[in-house]
Amino acid sequence: MSGDTVSIAISGAGGAGVMTAAQMLLDAAAKAGFYGLMARSSGPQIRGGEVAAFLRLGSRPVECLDDRFDVMVALDWLNVERFAGEIVLDGASVVLCDADAGEAPERIRASGAQLVPLPLQETVKNLPGGRMNMLGLGLLTGLTGLPEDVVGGVVAKGLKKRGQEVLDAGLAGVRAGMALVAASEVPACRLGSSPPAVAPRWNISGNEAAGLGCIRGGIRFVAAYPITPATEILEWLAPSLEKVGGVLVQAEDELASINMIIGGSFGGTPALTATSGPGLALMMESIGLAVASETPIVVIDVMRGGPSTGIPTKSEQSDLNIALYGLHGDAPHIVTAARSIADCQFTAQWSVHLAEQLQVPVIVLTDQSLGQSRAIVDRPADLAFIGRREMPVAGVTGYQRYALTASGVSPMAIPGIPGGEYIADGLEHAVSGRPSSGNEDHSAQLDKRARKLELFDYGDHWADVEGDGPLAIVTLGSCSGPVREACARAKALGIATRLISLRLLAPAQEDRFAKALEGADRVLVVEQTHSKQFYRYLRAHYDLPRDLKVLSRPGPLPIRPGEVFDCIKAWS
């Protein structure tokens, strides 16, 4: 146990119901007043594949997985080696496994973890309609000390539509699991006391949070093509948009998605697509069209391992370069990054606001580990960001769509406004919108499009800056959670650090960054890429101290707080 949290891994082959059990455990922990996080990993099979769920439960908000696991429940050993890198065990870990499943794999044995074989299959066989996953849930209920009635309530809610028989069998499984633990010598792994709830708690995934943020920001038109790991954004948005008077169109490909949302936005409806690396690559040409035609759009990129099809089910931050630099021509646009599951909502909503305000495409970076993980969080505060597009009044005369204004933002007419008729164009244009290849028009429009992003006041939202120690840890996205935890551990040892987690990557905020770095003499950059993309971005845009280290690693394994902490400690 790392302080006030408990980390649990559950593994099993397809059909065992690992994900359902893990989901129920998270729900029960939430109901009992705890925070938590749940991530997942699975084999490549569509059905029947090996699955592992990773939970971290605790009495404080949890933003990342821990360095290691306290408990592993292995419903079987089938292909469990796949997860060996992810399920870090040590001498203090306990592995509950089936006494009849044969010998544990070499890597599990070598970890030094205490293996506790229990008669899992045998117990299930003796329960009418018994299932391994409910037994597993019972084991974990017993180990963590979650109240039986709370777990029972969650099981009842989850199974009630399957009928009374299934429900009874499920509850019997949970009780049997608890009994097995009670009768064994397994060391307990109890959650502490649950903290009082100051705000209503939510159980939400990063993908859902991003979807909610978008709708809150005003998005009412979405066109998208399914892609792992972004699809859940679309699955949540489709019915939700319908309820609030919007619509999601499933497009024929990503080229269609991006152009459909440009069309929808041209019509005045704030519009969005969500995708992952391969889809983002396909969209690049038309993101440039949105830049040139000054059409606000939001593109959420839930990053996965690349290049090419890469590792669709695992996280990486390696789309940073394409998001920042993938457009042809001089194409100023906005790139933001969400730094936690809950922050997916904030960043998405803020991004819609920026897109609409500045009539520009915004690429929002999240990643698989944020998108497809669930967390128990305090309900996020309401945000005031609503997309507001400046428009001309009806009956305007002499309207010029791309007029050169001081702010760089010019009122955007939408169809239906008499007098505002204009032709949006990807060709370089004069202020009227008419194509122009003239030097003066090109320079003036390039300046205008750059100016509107440069002059805008992004406020404090450009980054989260915490602490004022001489060692600054600069990071982004899902690395922020492990870094924050590492900083907390360092603080406990009396090592002062400061965390700078960038939410706004483009346009770069040179002055703000310099100010955030004032008094820091060393910088540790933490990112999840192979080629140190974030470090190179920082080098390109910001003044950095000479004393600088980079902790950079590609996916699929997440950056752990301990790795960051070790770097800090070694450098202090």
Added chain:
Amino acid sequence: MTDDVKDANRIDSVELFLAHALTLENEAADGYQEIGDSMAVHNNPEVAGLFLQMCKYGRMHADEVRELATGLDLPHIPPWEYSWEDGESPESASMDKMHYMMQPAQALALAMKAERQAHAFYAGVAASTANPRVRELAQQFAAEESEHVRLLGEWIAKYPPADDNWDYDPDPPAMPE
């Protein structure tokens, strides 16, 4: 009604006649304008000037027709329901005969063809209508078109015929996009 009129090319009401005349003159002017503009864009100012001049005359004629129609309620006719011989307004100089290197004599010959078609239309109406007032107007308009044809003839005579290699362009086409 439409089919009857078309079959006989007969126009028996003044309103219907003036609706045709107005569209004929407007479309003639619009067509000349379009060709003139196109020639100007393609840097053939001489031919552009000729067509824009023709356009000006067309607009004047349209104004005259409009004046005659004052106080009358001209019917709205969808473009494809006019009693034109081949579906298109007769005085339209057809764009598909245009060429960016066209020379004045060729341009005027095309305008001449349009004016002759206009004359033929008015003469046809005059010959077929049962309404004396329509006949009177149609004869008057036909006479005007004859006069245009005569003037165009004089105009053409001022220009030499097109060179043999009038459309020779030593440069290849450009690639604008």
Added chain:
Amino acid sequence: MTALAQTPALTAAAYKSDYRPVWCPGCGHYSVLSSLTKALAELGLQRENVAVISGIGCSSRIPAYTSVYGFHSVHGRALPVATGLKVARPDLTVVVAGGDGDGYSIGGNHFLHACRRNVDLTYLVMDNQVYGMTKGQASPTTPADWDRSKLTPHGTGVSPFHPLAVALAAGANFIARCYAGDPNGTARVITEAVRHPGFSMVQILSQCVTYQPSQKEWKTTVRKADVTTTRDAVRAARWLMADDGLSTGVLYIGHRPIYRPELQASCSVDDLESGFVV
């Protein structure tokens, strides 16, 4: 006169901008522009309620020559831009315009799916069987033996694409072929196409005087189709496959379901949160 009661509020000329086309003198696209503006006048539409959406190519320049709203987007993507616009703004009249390369080659996938999706759009494809903006390369509708491009000095050797047969198979709801040499006839078809719900596919043979000078012969070879408009897709398919591509007219009018999502709110944004509450 059948349409006497419906006097248009604006003349055709009012739908033209004062921006002079870059099309070559003699190009068929001029008369398509004229047909489109006549149709808009006939439909009695307010300028601000119409949008003309295009991709890239000679014909895709057309939005700028109109006085309505428009989007000159990127190559091949006119249909998705228009789809997004129409789904988000069902109150607008949306016309999509472009050429054979834009629509059938780089935008081919969108063409199939626009027919299938059957959003209420009118798609005008000005087909001149050539890429004009890039110096006259073969397009999907170019005859296989056309050898006038340096890219395909021995001809493409590839059978031309059959847009209307594909449109029918993919599910277009209205299928017509027009000829730029018949602007009033084309105006009539565009008017009908806009009025007919769903995806209306209008192929317009529009000559390229620069790269396909032999298309001048269309003046004599193109003729009205010897077939009456049918609702029967099987009949239409048989007729289309036997036709030489030079017959004009409205060939097929279907009655397939239209893709037109309702945009009615039934709850507030705050209500969406309830699903997340522990």
